[in-house]
Amino acid sequence: MKIKMLMAAASTAILAATAAQAEKVKVGMITTLSGGGASLGIAIRDGFMLAVKQSGNDNIEVIIEDDQRKPEIAVQLADKMIQSEKVDVLTGIVWSNLAMAVVPATTAQGKFYLSPNAGPSALAGKGCHPNYFNVAWQNDNLHEAAGAYASSAGLKNSFILAPNYPAGQDALAGYKRTYGGEIAGELFTKLGQTDYASELAQIRASGADSVFFFLPGGMGISFLKQYADSGIDLPLVGPAFSFDQDILQAVGDAALGVHNTSQWNKDLDNAANAGFVEAFVAEYGRLPSLYASQGYDTANLLLSAMAKADVADQDAFRDALRAADFASVRGDFTFGSNQHPVQDIYVRQVIKEGDVYTNKLVGAALENHADAYVGDCKM
Amino acid sequence: MSFLLFVEQLLNGLQFGVMLFLTAAGLTLVFGVMGLINLAHGSLIMVGAFAAATVSAATGSYLLAIAASIVGAAAAGAIIEMLVIRRLYKRDHLDQVLATFALILIFSEGTRYVFGSFPLYLNIPPYLAGPVTLPGGIEYPLYRLTIIVVGLLIAAGLFLLIARTRIGIQIRAGESDREMIAALGVDISRLYTLVFALGAGLAGLAGAMIGAIQSVQVGMGEPILILAFVVIVIGGIGSIKGALIGSILVGVTDTMGGILLPAFFRLFMDNSAAMSTGSALATMSIYILMALVLILKPSGLYGGKA
Numbered sequence: 001m002k003i004k005m006l007m008a009a010a011s012t013a014i015l016a017a018t019a020a021q022a023e024k025v026k027v028g029m030i031t032t033l034s035g036g037g038a039s040l041g042i043a044i045r046d047g048f049m050l051a052v053k054q055s056g057n058d059n060i061e062v063i064i065e066d067d068q069r070k071p072e073i074a075v076q077l078a079d080k081m082i083q084s085e086k087v088d089v090l091t092g093i094v095w096s097n098l099a100m101a102v103v104p105a106t107t108a109q110g111k112f113y114l115s116p117n118a119g120p121s122a123l124a125g126k127g128c129h130p131n132y133f134n135v136a137w138q139n140d141n142l143h144e145a146a147g148a149y150a151s152s153a154g155l156k157n158s159f160i161l162a163p164n165y166p167a168g169q170d171a172l173a174g175y176k177r178t179y180g181g182e183i184a185g186e187l188f189t190k191l192g193q194t195d196y197a198s199e200l201a202q203i204r205a206s207g208a209d210s211v212f213f214f215l216p217g218g219m220g221i222s223f224l225k226q227y228a229d230s231g232i233d234l235p236l237v238g239p240a241f242s243f244d245q246d247i248l249q250a251v252g253d254a255a256l257g258v259h260n261t262s263q264w265n266k267d268l269d270n271a272a273n274a275g276f277v278e279a280f281v282a283e284y285g286r287l288p289s290l291y292a293s294q295g296y297d298t299a300n301l302l303l304s305a306m307a308k309a310d311v312a313d314q315d316a317f318r319d320a321l322r323a324a325d326f327a328s329v330r331g332d333f334t335f336g337s338n339q340h341p342v343q344d345i346y347v348r349q350v351i352k353e354g355d356v357y358t359n360k361l362v363g364a365a366l367e368n369h370a371d372a373y374v375g376d377c378k379m
Numbered sequence: 380m381s382f383l384l385f386v387e388q389l390l391n392g393l394q395f396g397v398m399l400f401l402t403a404a405g406l407t408l409v410f411g412v413m414g415l416i417n418l419a420h421g422s423l424i425m426v427g428a429f430a431a432a433t434v435s436a437a438t439g440s441y442l443l444a445i446a447a448s449i450v451g452a453a454a455a456g457a458i459i460e461m462l463v464i465r466r467l468y469k470r471d472h473l474d475q476v477l478a479t480f481a482l483i484l485i486f487s488e489g490t491r492y493v494f495g496s497f498p499l500y501l502n503i504p505p506y507l508a509g510p511v512t513l514p515g516g517i518e519y520p521l522y523r524l525t526i527i528v529v530g531l532l533i534a535a536g537l538f539l540l541i542a543r544t545r546i547g548i549q550i551r552a553g554e555s556d557r558e559m560i561a562a563l564g565v566d567i568s569r570l571y572t573l574v575f576a577l578g579a580g581l582a583g584l585a586g587a588m589i590g591a592i593q594s595v596q597v598g599m600g601e602p603i604l605i606l607a608f609v610v611i612v613i614g615g616i617g618s619i620k621g622a623l624i625g626s627i628l629v630g631v632t633d634t635m636g637g638i639l640l641p642a643f644f645r646l647f648m649d650n651s652a653a654m655s656t657g658s659a660l661a662t663m664s665i666y667i668l669m670a671l672v673l674i675l676k677p678s679g680l681y682g683g684k685a
Contacts, residue, residue, distance in 0.1 A: 033496070034487070034488075034491065034496070034597070034598075035597065035598045038491075038496035038597070039496050039497045039498065042496050042497075164658075186654070187654070188654065188655070188658065190662070192602065194589070194593040194594070194599070194602070195395065195589075195592075195593065197391035197394065197395070197523065197634070198388060198391055198634050198637050198638060201384055201387040201388050201391060201638075202384065202638065204384075204387070204518070205381055205383065205384040205387075218498055218593075218594040218596050218599075221498055221593070221594035222592065222593040222594050225502065225503075225591075225592050225593070225594075226520075226592050226593075228508075229503055229508055229509065229510075229520045229522055229592065230510060230518075230520055231509060231510030231518050231520070246497050247497070247498060247594075249497075249500055250497070250498040250499060250500045250594055250595070251500075252500055252502055253502075254502075
């Protein structure tokens with residue numbers, strides 16, 4: 001931890017020392033570095049900074065601030081970064097409710113926003129904007145893949161639950177879009193909820209044959225441990241958010257064998273990914289999570305655009321971003337017309353490698369998948 | 380709704396209530412005896428859970444982990460009482476709130492500095508894992524049953540401690556007249572440290588017990604703290620009996636409201652509207668309960684004069 005902070009301080013110092021050069025791109029990263037969702041923001045930051053460091057590019061300056069998962073703080077930070085720091089690009093936000101508070105105001109002020117995680121449906125459809133790029137996924141995507149997987153696995157009666165916030169609503173909508181079976185029950189939980197005894201009792205009483213859940217971060221740890229202890233023996237399906245590398249160790253055996261869907265995994269076979277996983281382990285001493293891969297891709301997209309165009313020339317810079325001319329750790333990566341990814345989404349399974357819990361790829365769930373809102377975007 | 384689901388939810392409500400009691404007991408003692416609002420009580424829950432996770436990782440023993448949570452949190456409580464809290468007894472509530480809020484930030488960032496931001500692993504021991512079948516065919520996790528039993532035993536123990544022992548007499552005397560008991564030769568500042576450490580130890584125990592079924596992470600105690608304040612307002616400040624009754628009332632109301640209200644609205648609404656109206660009302664139900672209690676008994680169910 002200490003070493004990491006020293007390195008961060010040193011890299012900031014190096015960045016500050018080169019501030020005088022021309023054509024610098026100033027990036028404001030607002031992400032969650034404290035509180036319950038901190039592991040997600042830290043992974044995004046670490047992935048992003050790794051790509052910046054690898055590039056050796058001195059023309060990028062990154063200012064990192066902690067939003068504490070609070071929309072009002074994220075808005076203040078964005079205002080500060082745009083108005084007094086004069087950043088060119090904002091990025092970093094983990095949570096969709098924070099993205100909804102920050103992104104529209106950012107793009108309206110003529111700044112670019114590159115989302116390394118949150119992809120609320122409102123910003124993919126009618127609210128799309130030429131200066132807003134999502135590098136991760138539209139929120140529904142991984143859930144659509146989960147629905148497609150559940151159908152192909154022959155599950156016919158799912159109980160589904162998610163927290164009550166924009167991404168949670170997108171999650172259930174996404175699952176239902178591709179899932180062919182019946183819904184045994186549908187629940188919205190509180191964001192940040194830690195005790196799922198009541199939900200588990202309802203799952204037990206519902207007569208479902210499977211459970212789909214979207215509970216990112218600490219919520220997923222609690223749910224999985226309590227599910228394993230409840231004696232309910234139904235197959236679980238979910239997006240990768242509850243099975244990411246950073247929380248699996250805290251879940252332990254309770255997650256073993258569960259199928260989950262992701263656009264990325266550490267064993268995805270391409271050169272960029274192999275290099276990323278190796279460099280990340282060497283730099284931070286832990287395996288990367290999917291959030292880290294998204295942060296890494298976001299930085300590489302930005303660096304690819306910087307190599308082609310000057311950020312002061314917004315149209316040229318936008319075209320350069322749109323071209324997505326970088327080696328993504330996901331393999332093929334292109335943007336759809338609403339500037340959200342068109343990509344393959346895979347099914348993974350939680351396994352134990354030695355002492356470490358991790359995921360392995362077991363197949364593809366959806367190929368070249370775009371999102372459901374692209375038609376609503378007039379761009 | 381089936382009978383089994385109803386009973387299971389009732390048990391869940393009881394378990395939630397018992398957990399709240401472990402937090403609220405310390406809070407109500409500190410508030411009642413010393414007149415101190417301690418916002419940092421939630422941090423002591425976190426300290427207990429992290430102590431338990433560390434010891435469990437090192438030794439693999441759950442019982443040692445539980446012991447560590449109580450000792451660790453009580454020690455942390457005693458230290459902050461002597462260093463910070465002691466200076467706040469004579470100040471007004473605003474100063475207390477400010478200082479103890481600062482303690483939350485110090486504890487959270489300190490824990491992050493030492494343990495990092497990623498959640499720690501703490502699991503249920505094998506001999507308490509899995510469900511048991513209760514009479515009537517109800518399957519219920521053994522661990523949650525254990526929490527209920529342990530919580531009720533501790534409630535009984537605290538009750539005896541306060542009502543039947545010498546230290547209990549001193550605590551009650553300190554509550555009603557602190558100058559007089561000091562004049563009678565009781566070392567009041569040692570008594571205060573002891574009461575504070577006792578409350579902290581109980582919070583630490585709560586942290587270790589919920590840490591095993593939830594996640595051990597920075598800031599985990601804060602959501603419980605708000606409900607614990609509701610509990611002591613309902614139960615009456617300073618009353619252990621009030622804290623127990625209040626905790627179970629809040630726990631059962633919260634859990635049953637979450638399932639009964641949507642079911643009720645489903646009688647005359649479609650599913651998704653019933654779900655959202657019902658759960659919106661359910662989150663309000665404990666505050667409505669608190670308002671009702673305060674209208675009928677302004678100093679809480681078992682509170683003295685306000």
